[in-house]
Amino acid sequence: MTLEEKIAPLADDWVQRMIDTPGRPGHLKAGEHLTHYLEWGDRSNARVLLLLHGFRGHAHWWDFIAPWFAHDYRVIAMDFAGMGDSSARPKYTRATFVDEVQTVIEMTGSKTVTLAGHSFGGRITVLAAHQYPQLLKRAIVIDSNIGFADQVSRHRFASRAKKVYPDLKTACARFRFIPDEPPVLPRIMQHLAVHSIKHQGDGFVWKYDDALLSNIDWEQVAEGELLKDVQVPLDFIAGEFSAVVPPELAQRIGKAIRHGRGPILIPSAYHHVPVDQPLALVAAMRALLS
Numbered sequence: 169m170t171l172e173e174k175i176a177p178l179a180d181d182w183v184q185r186m187i188d189t190p191g192r193p194g195h196l197k198a199g200e201h202l203t204h205y206l207e208w209g210d211r212s213n214a215r216v217l218l219l220l221h222g223f224r225g226h227a228h229w230w231d232f233i234a235p236w237f238a239h240d241y242r243v244i245a246m247d248f249a250g251m252g253d254s255s256a257r258p259k260y261t262r263a264t265f266v267d268e269v270q271t272v273i274e275m276t277g278s279k280t281v282t283l284a285g286h287s288f289g290g291r292i293t294v295l296a297a298h299q300y301p302q303l304l305k306r307a308i309v310i311d312s313n314i315g316f317a318d319q320v321s322r323h324r325f326a327s328r329a330k331k332v333y334p335d336l337k338t339a340c341a342r343f344r345f346i347p348d349e350p351p352v353l354p355r356i357m358q359h360l361a362v363h364s365i366k367h368q369g370d371g372f373v374w375k376y377d378d379a380l381l382s383n384i385d386w387e388q389v390a391e392g393e394l395l396k397d398v399q400v401p402l403d404f405i406a407g408e409f410s411a412v413v414p415p416e417l418a419q420r421i422g423k424a425i426r427h428g429r430g431p432i433l434i435p436s437a438y439h440h441v442p443v444d445q446p447l448a449l450v451a452a453m454r455a456l457l458s
Contacts, residue, residue: 182447183355189235191227191245193253198271204253205246205272206230209238216278217241220269220289222440224346224376226252228363229286232356232446237453241282246272248289250377252363260380262295262389269296273303282457284308286442287412291315294391297398306401308453309430311441313412314404314421316392330378332371339365339372347411349438356443395424403456404430407437407444429456 191206206227217237219230227245234243247254248265257264269292273281281304285293290312297307333339343361351357366375395402402425406418413421418431432452437445 183232183353186232186235186446187355187359189238191231191234191243196272196275198268200255201249201257201268202255203246203249203268203272205244206234207245208234208243209241211242213242214278214280215241216273216276216281217243218269218272218276218281218283219243219245220283220285220292221245221248221251222287222289224251224374224380225287225289226363226375228252228360229442231359233442233450233453236450242276242278244272244276248292250380252375256377256379258379262292265292266295266299270300270303273300279303280305282306282308284310284453285312286310287312287439291391294394294398294402295389297400297402298394301399304400306403306457307398307428308403308405308456309421310405310449311407311410311413311437311439312391313417314392314395314424315390316420316424317390319390330373332368332373333365334371336362336365336372339374345440347439349409349411349440349444352440352443356446360443392421392424395421396426398426400427402428403432404428405441405449405452406431406433407439407441408433408435409437410439410441412439432456 191208194205194207196203221229227247230245234245237243249268250256283293283296283304290309293307293309297304340361364375365372404421404425406413422430434441434445434448441449
């Protein structure tokens with residue numbers, strides 16, 4: 169062994185560190201609906217960071233982000249209705265998703281909540297910041313296709329029956345990003361896949377509710393038109409190579425923000441920033457929150 173090898177530090181296996189720092193599972197009941205969430209940090213901490221995942225995602229998409237903030241915040245990553253381990257609804261609307269966020273915020277009892285949402289979760293973040301500014305300290309939107317009134321609305325997800333896979337290994341091998349993009353680190357991809365699947369009958373299926381694709385009222389709300397009226401500080405982060413937020417849209421969103429900064433580009437990131445470039449996203453979020 170050379171002198172250099174003796175004094176060189178061991179490489180940090182940060183992926184395994186995050187996997188080995190799981191969130192504590194919890195459930196919150198509101199009426200007949202049950203919201204599942206994961207939690208890191210001190211439950212008594214009044215500084216709360218609430219994380220919102222993308223469409224058909226789940227709280228575990230934040231497993232490589234949340235632990236980095238657990239020293240300074242009570243970190244909560246929730247599952248939206250019909251996704252992850254939260255219960256389904258007979259009908260889905262943007263309003264019900266926003267109400268779920270309000271319920272979790274009120275559960276914390278904090279008046280210093282920071283809301284951060286990715287993709288679909290970012291759009292809900294804008295709506296929640298607009299509707300409930302008294303509950304929030306600030307907001308961060310991450311690579312969300314924020315709509316404006318003059319844009320044609322496009323729904324990216326086709327409605328089709330979920331396939332039943334014979335075993336967990338086969339199901340995990342079929343896990344893909346939408347939109348398609350370069351693969352992330354294999355252990356991260358496997359971690360996401362395992363938490364996206366549930367046992368059903370004699371096989372395995374994706375956790376999300378089928379009705380999300382056929383029984384959802386998208387209510388044509390142009391979130392971009394609300395940005396000028398959002399009173400809490402709101403920052404916008406985008407992936408450099410995102411197919412969901414092209415550069416011209418990122419610039420338009422940044423210009424529409426009244427109190428905040430953006431677009432802040434994450435180098436070499438595609439749409440799924442929290443798992444594609446998690447360390448860069450953590451650094452950007454820490455800088456914005458400092």
